[in-house]
Amino acid sequence: xxxxxxxxxxxxxxxxxxxxxxxxPMRELESVNLLFEEYEALRLADYENLTQExxxxxxxxxxxxxxxxxxKARKSIAKAFVEGKAIIIQGGTYITDDYWYRCEDCHxxxxxxxxxxxxxxxxxxxxxxxxxxxxxxxxx
Ligand SMILES: [Zn+2]
Numbered sequence: 256x257x258x259x260x261x262x263x264x265x266x267x268x269x270x271x272x273x274x275x276x277x278x279x280p281m282r283e284l285e286s287v288n289l290l291f292e293e294y295e296a297l298r299l300a301d302y303e304n305l306t307q308e309x310x311x312x313x314x315x316x317x318x319x320x321x322x323x324x325x326x327k328a329r330k331s332i333a334k335a336f337v338e339g340k341a342i343i344i345q346g347g348t349y350i351t352d353d354y355w356y357r358c359e360d361c362h363x364x365x366x367x368x369x370x371x372x373x374x375x376x377x378x379x380x381x382x383x384x385x386x387x388x389x390x391x392x393x394x395x
Pocket of ligand 1: 379
């Protein structure tokens, strides 16, 4: 059977780009990568306290796939925690219902139904889109 990669649904972007540990000189700082869907798996299970079945349904993926993402997220965070590495949240295979942006000037995170060019907080046009295009079948 071909390994068809399903897109994982994510509700909201993380509020930050990652984490940095205290007490490690910047030049020695290494990082681990956390995919957006791994972040979402951890958020649903450990923050929203959903069961793995419920969380998998929310992300539109199978329970085994969810468990894999969740385990990976916990291992990456444990590694960063124990080894004093930074955590960078980026990348992945996922879909969203909205557009996500982050302002490079004031670091505001925006979730919008329609594409936008300016920060809603400081009106800067120095914004970056965080996600791919929203899922088909929705307006705009
Ligand atoms: Zn701004």
